[in-house]
Amino acid sequence: MRFRILLFLILAICFSCKKDVTTLASGDYPLVNHVNTFIGTGGHGHTYPGATMPFGMMQLSPDTRLEGWDGCSGYHYDDTYIYGFSHTHLSGTGILDYGDILLMPTTSVNFHNGADGKPGYRAPFSHDNEKASPGYYEVHLDSTNIDVALTVTQRAGMHKYAFANLPAGEAGAENQFILLDIEHRDILLDGSINILSDTEISGHRFSESWAKEQKLFYYIKFSQPIKGDGTLFYSHFKEGGGAHSDEKPIKGPNTKVALKFDNPNNEPIYVSVGISAVDEAGAKKNLDTEIGNKTFEQLKQEAQDTWEAQLSKIVIEDTSSTNKTNFYTALYHTMLAPNSYQDVDGRYRGMDQEIHQTTNFEYYTVFSLWDTYRAAHPLYTIIEEERTNDFINTFLAKYDEGGILPMWDLSANYTGCMIGYHAVPVIADAYMKGIRDYDTDKAFEAMLHSATRDHLGLEAYKEVGFIPVEEESESVSKTLEYAYDDWTIAQMAKAKGDMKTYNTFIQRAQYYKNTYDPSSKFMRGRVRNTWFSPFDPFEVNFNYTEANAWQYSFYAPQDITGLTKLMGGKEVLEAQLDELFTAESQTSGRDQADITGLIGQYAHGNEPSHHMAYLYNFINKPHKTQEKVREILTTLYTNEPDGISGNEDCGQMSAWYVLSSMGFYAVTPGSNTYIIGAPLFDKATIHLENGNTFTIQALNLSDENSYIASAKLNGEPYPFSYITHEDITKGGSLVFEMTDQPSSWATDDAHIPSTEIKDQLIVSAPFITKGDIAFKKQTEIVLETVDPAATIFYSTTGNNFQKYTAPITITDAETIHTYSEREGQRSITIQTNFYKIDENLTIQLEAEYANAYNAGGNDALIDGIRGTANFRTGTWQGFHDQDVIATVDLGSAQDISSIETNFLEDQGSWIFFPTEVQVLVSSDGKTFEVYKKETIEVPSFTDKVTIKTVKGEEKRLGIRYVKLIAKTLGPVPEWHKGHPYQGRSWIFVDEIAIK
Structure with a gap:
């Protein structure tokens, strides 16, 4: 400090x-x-133009958009209305949190925001009358003729409202209002508005969005008094819902208040606001300490000077x-970002939601680590060494308070978003660069803790050396990113002289090899030790995080030399990189809004691609790196709102x-x-x-x-x-x-x-390149390994392994155990269960399932493999915006006693139960009778994932055909987040079981 x-x-x-x-x-x-603060406010940049300080707690900015993916920062350049000016915003994220404590100057009282086009407190504006620079923002509100200017300190801000063209005296003063709305944006859990005097207000706002328990306190001072006749207009939630307005505070949580001001000389009204995550006293102290008696112009100049020092x-x-x-x-x-989350007295709210205090370092929040470990934090190690120490001390405090290093934390909340444990490389990178003003032993302990838990696929990763598709969603990306994180642990262990830990984690750092398919030269999902198929490297599916195979198959930054050898040498890697940049710039499969900035399949708009242009240097072709980097710099960054x-x-x-x-x-x-x-x-x-x-x-x-x-x-x-x-x-x-x-x-x-891993080299486990996991008469199993010098061994009992020399044919349900061996060193042994389908059964689908959710193909609904609550593990068959019609042929007339099938509901993923399920039976395939019919009510909101079984139990004789009809909900309900985008629902079905 x-x-x-x-x-x-x-x-x-x-x-x-x-x-x-x-x-x-x-x-x-x-x-x-x-600095053009409007760059990124258009397109999908999701930035805001308002006033903030470097890594500051307050982001005082206009709000022009209330919902939708391109409204994540609260502002979008295409918009023409401003709803008000709130004090917290996120820069460039894909989430809708923040927008706390909205203030809006106006000339009349209306508690409706006007988002539906009806009269409200929002006001039109023009970019011609809008200006911004670091630490400052101004705009003219057209409908009310009010000029607004904003500036900030670290933890406080000041608004300047000039009510233009109003007459002096009482006539003008009658039309000067400021609306305070604490209901704005996130779901309001609890709030308060306390009128302390004719110039002071305090309160709190607790809200829920992506971060489930956000707590913010505020303290507001006005330069002009609230009108002394006691005329205060409130809006609040009535019991049972609905809004209410009154001229007096009434029982219940007030969510909006309109303040009328006694300002007969029509002077600008200055509004000073302090915020805190601790309490109202903290918000007041932040305000008094950082603003005090300073004028708007003084604050603006201090903000500009601070930014000048930073940019210099x-x-x-x-x-x-x-x-x-x-x-x-x-x-x-x-x-x-990250943002300061600590009051001037050193108090802050920790991950345990308790209040802590320190003056040894600055405590921060908003660590988007899956993104920022790649370039932002390395940049900070060059120009922000002291702040990097504070970041890591913050990590360790969060580890003490919440039990784990942050992945993506926000306002004292673990959000559970994104993958990897990327606080680890941030710490390791700083440590290896000699930035060590923190407890390095505790940091190492916390790193190991993150890497040794049994969640998010780590248990399987540690056991078999990769994450199987059936165990965890986004299995390829998680395997690759865990392996890199593990390499950074190994580097720090080696630097500390802990060779035992180094040996363990340098081996884990090679687990990326277990996702590499040599036949396609891509990193692919392994489902029951086979490669996920049908395979399309352009397809965005649940095996990858916001990406496809193209955008993750070059990700082994810890062992680029090893990856080059794996792929067949420098020439092969060069050809694959060339094709990456020249491939068709279209993706298939799931629509992924984050995949933007495409040059071929290189997606600069999303982080997994960011290192790829530099890989040419590793294969003796630096001029190609120079070409690609120049193209990206000059075409994908522009001085425009969508720049x-x-x-x-x-x-x-x-x-x-x-x-x-x-x-x-x-x-x-x-x-x-x-x-x-x-x-x-x-x-x-x-x-x-x-x-x-x-x-x-x-x-x-x-x-x-x-x-x-x-x-x-x-x-x-x-x-x-x-x-x-x-x-x-x-x-x-x-x-x-x-x-x-x-x-x-x-x-x-x-x-x-x-970058090359040269010691503790692992032997990669063999994989199945041919053979049906669920088969009828028989299946032929072909085993291969990525290591041509390794020998494959297999067993059907787990004992008495024999050398694999030729395809293995099995005719009954079986378990195959396999491992590879090279020079006496063994790989991990992998066990694969094979299922036999009644060879008399066939199924005909009259609906088309999505390849990303094929569950194994045409026979998935009769293969005996049941799905879990996580649809991303690939055991459910998914149908988008269509009825599911499937007919099972038993092969001959049989007596049946029950038929059941399962459906999944995961509303957050747009998966809903069908509105109606019919199970029909027939002896001839032409005339069908109803066996079971069930109507399912249109759902109300729930964040729970549910499996529903539809089952009929009735003995029927001489049945050969069973038909399932599941009717789609179609458009998602009005309350669903996908409704504004005309979203259509999915049906996920698994296993038609007939007895």
Whole structure:
């Protein structure tokens, strides 16, 4: 903390003489003028334009959209109405949380927001009358003629409302209202509005959305008094629902209040707001400490000066004003999250929902770690070392309070979102770079705890070396990302001298190999030790996280050399990368809004692709990296509202730009190595916290001269296509000579980067390439392994294994045990159960199931394999927006006593029970009689996953055919989140069991 204060003083001194000092570095100050806060507010960027401080607690911004995926930040550039100005927002996420404590100046009282087009308190606005810069926002509300300006401190903010064109005196004062709405946005669990005096209000808002228990307290001061005649207008929920308005507070939780002001001279009304996650006293103290008696203009200037100091950490020089805007907006976006979650006195709300206190570090929330471990946190290790220590101390506090390191935490809530345990690589990367101002032993303990739990597929991952499809959804992605996280644990263990832990986790780091299918050269799901099929690498399905096989099959950053060997060598990897960037830019299967910014199947709008352009460096083709990186920088980042190709994701998309535009990228956080691409600017200077500077300069740079001809590090020839963290932090210069043609620079084997696991090499388990898990007469089983030097062994009992030399034919239900062996070392043994279907049974489907939910194919409903509550494990057959009609032929007339089938409901995934189920029977296949009929009511909302069995029990003689008809709900109900998008429902069915 002392170092941070010292740094602030140094920067403050610099700004007092910046014409003499900083102009020499950039020649173009202030840098805040290059930030366009509207970049990312259009398209799917999900950013907000309002006022906030670097990593600040408050994000004071306009709200223009109440729901929908593109309303996640509360603002979208396409909108034309503002509902008000709330104090918390998320930057670039895909979730609808926050939007707390909405204030709206108005000239009349109406508690309806007007979202349905009826009169309400929302007001139209024009972008022509809207301005924003770091720490500041202003807009004119057209219908009420009110000018609004906003600025902030870390934990507080000030609104300025000027009621334009109103006459002075009582006539004008009669029409000055401010509406406070604590019902706005998230589901309101509890709230209060307390009128403390004619200039002060306090209260709280507890809400639920993605984070289930969000608690926020507020304290508000007005510069003008609330009108003294006691006229206060309230809106609240009546018992039994519905809204009510009255001129006096009445019993019940008030959710809205309209305040009329005594302002006869029509002066601007200033509204100061402090917030806290602790209590109202904390909100007041935050307000009094950070705002006190300061004026709006003083606060605005302090915010701008703070942002200027932040942005000055990297100074670029370039002739293109667009490049400068894109860069400094990106740098600005990397500093919007994580958010401070601690009051000025050090108190904060922990993951246990209890109040804690510390002054040893700053406590944060909003860690979107699946996104940000890739580039944002590596960037912070360069320009935010002290804050990186605070981030990790925060992780450890959350570990103490909640029992586990965060994955995606929000407002003292574990959200359970995304995959991996990516606090682990953030800690390991910092530790390996010498950033260690935290309890490193506790950090290591917490890392091991995250990696050794038995949830989210980890139990199977530890047992068999990958996650089977039938055990856990998104099995391929989770296996790959766990393996990388495990590698970072191994690196830290080795650095600490713990070789036992190192040996364990360096082996686990190789488990990515168990998802690689050599026949297709893709990472594929393994279901009952067979490859998930039919296989389409373009298909987005439940085997991958927000991606398809193209977008995950290059993910082994911890062992790129090993992956290259696995794929068949550098030429094969190069060809596969080339095809990635030139493939058709369409996906199949499930619609995934996050897959955007496509160049071929490279999806820059989503994080799993972010390292791929740099892989060419590892195979001696750096010029291809230079080409792809330049294309991404110049086509997928623009100075427009939709200038980000996907969700900004709490700084990750922008951190990719910041690093890549300077000329390097962290492909493997934890390795201390950055892979060189090509600089976009003439010069970039990094001002480090240790007082050193590191400069990247590009000579002869132009649109044509985008290739590196040669490089020098600190004046010496530099032939390597990578640079280390130490090279940067000790200061110096990296100078590139640019040319218009690919060169031989960094193409020798001795000069290319490498991440390679060389010891404790595992033997990959064999897999089944041919053979039906559920079969009729017989099935032939073919076993293979990814390791051509390994020998495969198998057994039907688990004992007396024999060498596999030829296909195995089985005619009855059987269990096959297999393992591979190389030079006396064995792989994990895998057990696979095979099921025999009555060979007389056949089934005819008159509806088309989705390939992603095929459950094994045409015979899935008669194969004897039952589905679990998790539909993503692939045991349910899914039908979209259509009736399910299936006819089972028993092969001959038989006497039956019962027929049953199962259906799944998972409303959050748009899966609903059918509205009606009919089971019909026939002896000739032509004339059918009803055996069982059941009507299922249209559901009300539930977040529970339910399996419903429809069963008929009646003895019937001479039955050969059984027909199932399940009628679809069709459009999702009006209350469902998919209704605004005209969403259509799914039916998931499993097993028609006939006795």
